[in-house]
Amino acid sequence: MKLREFAYSRSGDKGDIVNLCVFVYDDANWEVLRRELTVEKVRDKFGSLVKGEITRYELPGTKGLNFVMTEALGGGVSMSLRTDPHGKSYQSLILEIDIDADEEIKR
Amino acid sequence: MSRSISIGSGSAYSTDRLDWAQELADSGLVDYMGFDCLAERTMALAQVRRLDDETAGHDQRIPELMRRFAGFLRRGGKMVGNFGAANPAAAADDVLRGLKLNGVTGVRVGVIHGDDVLDHVLDQDLELPEMGVTAQAIAAQVVSANAYIGADPIVELLEEGAQFILGGRIADPSLYVGPIAYEMGWALDDWEKMGTATLVAHLLECGTHATGGNYVDPPYRVLDDIVHLGFPLAHVSEDELVITKLEGTGGAVDIGTMKTQLAYEIHDPAAYLTPDSTADFSQVWVEEVGPNRVRVGGASGRPRPDSLKVLVGVDQGWKVVTEISYGGAGCVERAQLAAEVVAKRLEPYQSGIDEIRYDLHGMSALFDGQLPGGDPAEVRLRIAARCDDRETADAVAFEGQFLWMGPAGGGGVATQMAPAIGVTPALLPREDMKLITEVIEA
Numbered sequence: 001m002k003l004r005e006f007a008y009s010r011s012g013d014k015g016d017i018v019n020l021c022v023f024v025y026d027d028a029n030w031e032v033l034r035r036e037l038t039v040e041k042v043r044d045k046f047g048s049l050v051k052g053e054i055t056r057y058e059l060p061g062t063k064g065l066n067f068v069m070t071e072a073l074g075g076g077v078s079m080s081l082r083t084d085p086h087g088k089s090y091q092s093l094i095l096e097i098d099i100d101a102d103e104e105i106k107r
Numbered sequence: 108m109s110r111s112i113s114i115g116s117g118s119a120y121s122t123d124r125l126d127w128a129q130e131l132a133d134s135g136l137v138d139y140m141g142f143d144c145l146a147e148r149t150m151a152l153a154q155v156r157r158l159d160d161e162t163a164g165h166d167q168r169i170p171e172l173m174r175r176f177a178g179f180l181r182r183g184g185k186m187v188g189n190f191g192a193a194n195p196a197a198a199a200d201d202v203l204r205g206l207k208l209n210g211v212t213g214v215r216v217g218v219i220h221g222d223d224v225l226d227h228v229l230d231q232d233l234e235l236p237e238m239g240v241t242a243q244a245i246a247a248q249v250v251s252a253n254a255y256i257g258a259d260p261i262v263e264l265l266e267e268g269a270q271f272i273l274g275g276r277i278a279d280p281s282l283y284v285g286p287i288a289y290e291m292g293w294a295l296d297d298w299e300k301m302g303t304a305t306l307v308a309h310l311l312e313c314g315t316h317a318t319g320g321n322y323v324d325p326p327y328r329v330l331d332d333i334v335h336l337g338f339p340l341a342h343v344s345e346d347e348l349v350i351t352k353l354e355g356t357g358g359a360v361d362i363g364t365m366k367t368q369l370a371y372e373i374h375d376p377a378a379y380l381t382p383d384s385t386a387d388f389s390q391v392w393v394e395e396v397g398p399n400r401v402r403v404g405g406a407s408g409r410p411r412p413d414s415l416k417v418l419v420g421v422d423q424g425w426k427v428v429t430e431i432s433y434g435g436a437g438c439v440e441r442a443q444l445a446a447e448v449v450a451k452r453l454e455p456y457q458s459g460i461d462e463i464r465y466d467l468h469g470m471s472a473l474f475d476g477q478l479p480g481g482d483p484a485e486v487r488l489r490i491a492a493r494c495d496d497r498e499t500a501d502a503v504a505f506e507g508q509f510l511w512m513g514p515a516g517g518g519g520v521a522t523q524m525a526p527a528i529g530v531t532p533a534l535l536p537r538e539d540m541k542l543i544t545e546v547i548e549a
Contacts, residue, residue, distance in 0.1 A: 012372030021370030
């Protein structure tokens with residue numbers, strides 16, 4: 001299943017750095033999110049879009065993850081030649097990640 | 108009587124809409140309105156406008172702002188905004204003119220000067236880590252440098268009775284932290300309280316981002332009405348922090364909109380760096396306590412950073428974007444062929460082109476091909492380049508247009524051309540920024 005089926009996201013930019021937060025609709029799915037949505041999966045989905053590091057942080061209070069990606073906007077909003085220099089659309093890309101946990105996910 | 112403050116969000120960027128913010132101000136629900144008018148690039152563009160015209164470089168909405176918020180000011184409402192951008196003095200002139208024009212008297216206008224640190228950045232040859240150089244290495248291209256202003260001068264001006272406060276690059280959350288600290292009597296070095304004030308500020312600073320903007324994604328994330336979003340407001344007391352919006356407006360203040368705003372544009376949730384504190388949002392909780400009414404808490408804080416972030420504006424020549432569409436069978440191949448042809452035709456200009464990219468809207472423009480593009484009915488070739496000079500940028504634009512004579516069926520050529528002003532961060536020791544506050548009696 002796609003991450004989009006049980007989680008939502010928003011991307012933000014600062015310079016050439018993008019952050020992508022991901023929260024679950026149902027708190028019951030937090031542990032699955034935590035276990036399944038690894039830096040490796042995110043790196044694999046973003047590929048050439050992210051030239052730098054990807055760091056994963058947790059927000060235990062709100063049951064969310066925050067991925068911080070450096071060198072991720074082609075130089076940052078003011079310098080980038082990309083169509084979406086803010087990376088606003090990245091929130092839709094992360095939700096495309098396949099999560100292999102159909103049995104466990106509460107809907 | 109226990110202390111409290113009701114504060115609303117009035118703007119989240121330089122061209123944000125003011126009509127819905129006015130509704131909130133006129134509702135009588137808030138004593139204060141905060142206005143963020145600057146994105147990273149807005150500041151540098153404002154500096155460039157000022158270089159051309161010494162009376163320019165500030166928020167261009169001030170005449171409209173004064174017309175819309177005259178009633179709020181007349182009722183004693185207080186406004187704090189970074190309307191000054193690159194030219195706080197000119198912004199203050201516009202505000203005074205606006206007060207007079209709209210018949211508002213007795214307003215003390217507080218002005219914060221001194222965030223322009225261009226001389227410091229060059230004298231001390233600060234590092235520009237994202238560019239991998241120091242300021243002196245590209246001195247001829249450095250057009251501006253503004254350090255982020257914190258809550259301190261805002262509190263100072265409120266203590267002096269200012270009702271309308273403006274400055275240059277006031278940090279977005281500080282626009283709200285200042286009034287909250289002042290009204291609640293929270294010391295600016297009470298880091299726990301600053302963390303709490305910063306949480307409220309962060310939930311307000313992006314305007315409709317907290318009430319349903321940049322949010323809905325049917326069929327999973329759906330809100331009843333996103334046509335007319337409300338701007339958010341907060342009620343802060345010693346007992347609780349409540350975020351809500353004006354009744355009768357669309358969008359939502361709920362768990363989902365609050366969580367996405369909580370983590371919007373933050374990095375380490377346990378160390379959100381602002382000029383006012385190192386705020387910790389990791390344990391923040393949100394709880395719905397009524398329709399469009401959310402209680403939040405759990406923020407904490409540690410001492411503020413010793414350095415201030417500076418945004419350095421860098422002249423990068425010219426940016427040109429030219430686009431053309433192709434449709435029907437073979438459209439992707441024709442667009443790719445068009446890109447190859449343009450690349451060949453631009454070979455004589457190569458030395459003046461800093462960077463150029465060719466993207467296909469509908470295939471790979473957003474995600475670099477990370478999602479398979481399928482077999483679209485139409486595509487749009489986008490050629491974007493950053494060039495050293497206008498002549499080279501003109502050549503790119505010309506070749507884009509000449510694609511009329513490229514592969515068959517190209518249509519809808521559109522070209523944009525603008526000076527390329529980049530902004531890049533630097534860090535300045537806090538003591539190197541000397542702010543000056545001024546109160547003008549209108």
